[in-house]
Amino acid sequence: xxxxxxxxxxxxxxxxxxxxxxxxxxxxxxxxxxxxxxxxxxxxxxxxxxxxxxxxxxxxxxxxxxxxxxxxxxxxxxxxxxxxxxxxxxxxxxxxxxxxxxxxxxxxxxxxxxxxxxxxxxxxxxxxxxxxxxxxxxxxxxxxxxxxxxxxxxxxxxxxxxxxxxxxxxxxxxxxxxxxxxxxxxxxxxxxxxxxxxxxxxxxxxxxxxxxxxxxxxxxxxxxxxxxxxxxxxxxxxxxxxxxxxxxxxxxxxxxxxxxxxxxxxxxxxxxxxxxxxxxxxxxxxxxxxxxxxxxxxxxxxxxxxxxxxxxxxxxxxxxxxxxxxxxxxxxxxxxxxxxxxxxxxxxxxxxxxxxxxxxxxxxxxxxxxxxxxxxxxxxxxxxxxxxxxxxxxxxxxxxxxxxxxxxxxxxxxxxxxxxxxxxxxxxxxxxxxxxxxxxxxxxxxxxxxxxxxxxxxxxxxxxxxxxxxxxxxxxxxxxxxxxxxxxxxxxx
Amino acid sequence: xxxxxxxxxxxxxxxxxxxxxxxxxxxxxxxxxxxxxxxxxxxxxxxxxxxxxxxxxxxxxxxxxxxxxxxxxxxxxxxxxxxxxxxxxxxxxxxxxxxxxxxxxxxxxxxxxxxxxxxxxxxxxxxxxxxxxxxxxxxxxxxxxxxxxxxxxxxxxxxxxxxxxxxxxxxxxxxxxxxxxxxxxxxxxxxxxxxxxxxxxxxxxxxxxxxxxxxxxxxxxxxxxxxxxxxxxxxxxxxx
Numbered sequence: 001x002x003x004x005x006x007x008x009x010x011x012x013x014x015x016x017x018x019x020x021x022x023x024x025x026x027x028x029x030x031x032x033x034x035x036x037x038x039x040x041x042x043x044x045x046x047x048x049x050x051x052x053x054x055x056x057x058x059x060x061x062x063x064x065x066x067x068x069x070x071x072x073x074x075x076x077x078x079x080x081x082x083x084x085x086x087x088x089x090x091x092x093x094x095x096x097x098x099x100x101x102x103x104x105x106x107x108x109x110x111x112x113x114x115x116x117x118x119x120x121x122x123x124x125x126x127x128x129x130x131x132x133x134x135x136x137x138x139x140x141x142x143x144x145x146x147x148x149x150x151x152x153x154x155x156x157x158x159x160x161x162x163x164x165x166x167x168x169x170x171x172x173x174x175x176x177x178x179x180x181x182x183x184x185x186x187x188x189x190x191x192x193x194x195x196x197x198x199x200x201x202x203x204x205x206x207x208x209x210x211x212x213x214x215x216x217x218x219x220x221x222x223x224x225x226x227x228x229x230x231x232x233x234x235x236x237x238x239x240x241x242x243x244x245x246x247x248x249x250x251x252x253x254x255x256x257x258x259x260x261x262x263x264x265x266x267x268x269x270x271x272x273x274x275x276x277x278x279x280x281x282x283x284x285x286x287x288x289x290x291x292x293x294x295x296x297x298x299x300x301x302x303x304x305x306x307x308x309x310x311x312x313x314x315x316x317x318x319x320x321x322x323x324x325x326x327x328x329x330x331x332x333x334x335x336x337x338x339x340x341x342x343x344x345x346x347x348x349x350x351x352x353x354x355x356x357x358x359x360x361x362x363x364x365x366x367x368x369x370x371x372x373x374x375x376x377x378x379x380x381x382x383x384x385x386x387x388x389x390x391x392x393x394x395x396x397x398x399x400x401x402x403x404x405x406x407x408x409x410x411x412x413x414x415x416x417x418x419x420x421x422x423x424x425x426x427x428x429x430x431x432x433x434x435x436x437x438x439x440x441x442x443x444x445x446x447x448x449x450x451x452x453x454x455x456x457x458x459x460x461x462x463x464x465x466x467x468x469x470x471x472x473x474x475x476x477x478x479x480x481x482x483x484x485x486x487x488x489x490x491x492x493x
Numbered sequence: 494x495x496x497x498x499x500x501x502x503x504x505x506x507x508x509x510x511x512x513x514x515x516x517x518x519x520x521x522x523x524x525x526x527x528x529x530x531x532x533x534x535x536x537x538x539x540x541x542x543x544x545x546x547x548x549x550x551x552x553x554x555x556x557x558x559x560x561x562x563x564x565x566x567x568x569x570x571x572x573x574x575x576x577x578x579x580x581x582x583x584x585x586x587x588x589x590x591x592x593x594x595x596x597x598x599x600x601x602x603x604x605x606x607x608x609x610x611x612x613x614x615x616x617x618x619x620x621x622x623x624x625x626x627x628x629x630x631x632x633x634x635x636x637x638x639x640x641x642x643x644x645x646x647x648x649x650x651x652x653x654x655x656x657x658x659x660x661x662x663x664x665x666x667x668x669x670x671x672x673x674x675x676x677x678x679x680x681x682x683x684x685x686x687x688x689x690x691x692x693x694x695x696x697x698x699x700x701x702x703x704x705x706x707x708x709x710x711x712x713x714x715x716x717x718x719x720x721x722x723x724x725x726x727x728x729x730x731x732x733x
Contacts, residue, residue, distance in 0.1 A: 066627060068635060070705050074595040179710025183594065186709075194709040408629035409702060
């Protein structure tokens with residue numbers, strides 16, 4: 001492994017000599033979506049404020065109004081080409097509620113779980129291998145032309161192999177359950193439209209042990225990176241925070257269904273066992289004028305203190321255990337990083353992500369040997385309701401879908417709180433911390449750009465989903481003075 | 494009394510027909526596919542969509558409303574006619590709102606299937622983005638006017654097969670719209686889900702509620718074979 005070249009925080013030579021400044025990074029690269037960063041300096045030339053802006057808008061919540069409710073799982077998955085399954089299943093679960101179905105048939109439930117775990121596996125593989133590993137394996141300061149997945153494949157051929165085949169396997173799971181790798185169709189209100197064919201099951205069984213092994217090898221490689229960069233790993237863009245995720249009825253990790261658990265930075269419970277339907281009693285969202293992404297927070301703690309983090313790090317911090325053996329061993333080792341408390345390191349998202357991948361692969365294996373997947377009882381029915389709320393743990397964290405439907409079966413309102421949105425405040429804080437630690441002078445250096453992007457990528461944000469976007473995904477950084485005038489801009493395509 | 498039979502020629506192939514058959518009917522029976530949208534074998538022809546237009550004895554005519562006749566020479570599968578048909582399909586796409594990726598009829602839609610068969614990659618005409626609303630007032634059926642291609646199948650089926658007059662056109666030319674015979678929408682008509690009119694729509698304008706997306710990808714009507722394959726299979730079987 002190559003050494004990570006990290007520029008150390010330096011004193012600001014311009015401190016006290018410059019007027020207020022503002023830096024803008026626009027657009028942010030190697031994330032899913034289009035965003036920019038602005039860094040505002042005060043009169044003394046110190047970082048006063050850093051913001052991660054989401055500058056794209058899609059408006060799905062508005063234009064699905066008037067559509068028939070059973071269309072929604074198929075429409076809203078078009079929010080994203082990376083995690084369509086999460087939206088398909090999230091909306092599908094909400095439509096189960098609308099259809100009056102509280103308990104799916106075993107075949108339907110397990111088909112959805114299989115698809116979901118395939119999705120989380122492939123999406124986490126995409127983030128770790130394709131987006132993040134160039135920074136981790138080649139170094140934050142490696143030349144841009146080299147610091148990409150092609151560079152990784154050249155320097156670490158085995159990582160390239162894992163990147164391609166683990167992701168491919170997850171997509172094969174999606175195709176086997178939903179007809180195609182991207183934008184599949186499985187959910188119908190109250191169930192699913194197919195079971196798993198024996199041919200597909202046998203094809204997936206053939207490779208699953210290899211996938212588990214590769215996930216474990218990837219984790220070992222990442223651990224070696226962490227152990228050789230312990231201080232960086234612990235401190236980079238890091239801060240204590242609250243966390244939130246779904247957990248199963250037994251407190252164990254459950255990425256498909258369960259109740260919400262939120263814990264504070266010390267691991268103390270903020271709330272437990274919150275059913276999706278009750279989310280509004282515990283969570284609220286705030287709109288800020290400078291971003292299309294809303295700021296959710298825990299209602300009881302208020303907008304200043306109620307923010308939290310979601311995603312793999314939260315999934316690991318919130319669960320009491322993981323129900324698959326290899327991932328559980330890995331979880332215990334991971335949690336030891338917190339010395340009895342929670343793990344707060346932002347870069348630890350990647351370690352947690354790899355553990356989630358192992359858990360997904362193990363769960364897929366377990367499901368592939370469950371005969372219920374070849375069952376023929378696919379759909380349950382119930383008494384129609386007018387409102388449905390559902391929560392699922394998407395690859396990037398907690399994803400909430402909430403719909404209201406009228407007596408003609410048409411959607412009258414929709415609210416989506418997407419994983420990336422949940423992490424909005426946390427991403428802003430990480431950017432601020434990096435800006436404080438790494439900004440030297442009034443120039444937007446390559447090093448600053450890199451470090452800000454590394455911090456954002458840890459969260460694996462999906463900006464398309466979060467604004468419910470079109471176009472490329474580059475990083476733009478802008479430097480502004482205290483009056484808001486732009487004095488420097490740098491764009492990385 | 495047995496109808497008199499005779500022969501005509503289409504794309505160099507000799508087809509046997511009987512008196513009273515239209516060109517499209519005779520060709521269907523012979524296993525030769527002429528693309529069509531408004532034509533339905535169980536309904537009287539209307540000649541609305543013009544997709545089945547062929548060159549018959551040197552003149553352009555809609556095959557669904559042209560009676561077959563002895564000695565006709567017909568051009569059907571030619572580059573020019575394919576191009577003309579593609580243009581008609583494109584116009585139907587841009588004059589409505591047809592989001593195939595999430596449409597309930599995707600994979601089972603005759604308009605979409607014809608687009609694929611005729612090689613329509615993307616419309617070259619500007620999208621009109623008309624503002625149309627769903628009529629979901631009926632408990633079992635909804636009308637998605639975004640998808641309507643004005644084929645009149647539902648109008649004919651309602652009148653001829655169901656003995657009702659649920660559907661009709663209002664307006665003329667580009668302003669023509671499908672309407673129902675009740676001010677309060679479909680829910681106030683005599684329409685029933687078992688009506689013939691509920692099952693003949695070639696797109697997803699008339700849709701039975703709560704039965705959508707039940708056929709998985711890969712198993713839908715046009716997932717494996719292009720539209721018209723069922724007709725062409727007759728000729729293949731005959732030849733083998």
